[in-house]
Amino acid sequence: MPEHEQDGQEREFDLRWADRAEHKEPSARARMLAARWKHNPPDPVPFRPDPDHRSSGRRSWSPWISTAIVLGSIAAVILLLGYLDFRAPY
Template sequence: MPEQDDSEREFDLRWADNAEHKEPSARARMLAARWKENPPAPQPFRADPGPRAPRRSSWVSTLVVFGCVAGLIAVIGYLNYRSSY
């Protein structure tokens, strides 16, 4: 098959995009077949996400991080102090 130049290739893409019948994707066909046997339950537009666990304060997380950093600095300082003697 001879090489097509860009103008012919562009025409082919335009012709394919303008086709009246477009085959559904494999995922669309799979879901259609699955839903034919077992249709999904109707869902509201914005479903209620349900109860959530109470969110911890950002201050608690900040204090935990600073506490870990301070503890690490203290351990490193203690090890340096012990190794100098």
């Protein structure tokens, strides 16, 4: 059997052996966070932020207003291009 095939079979065997392991060691980051959170647990974070929380006092538009502005702009460009094409001499 060629050497590269034997290495592949040994590696496959090692991967199967590792996958069957009863205990898998956590990553370094997981161990670090577990140690940090043991003494100082993180504050709970909501899935969605409060609707009253606005960033930097900027006025926030409704998604419908933004949609209307985009669609209105597209319609204006289409009308302008149609008008220019209608007025162009052939």
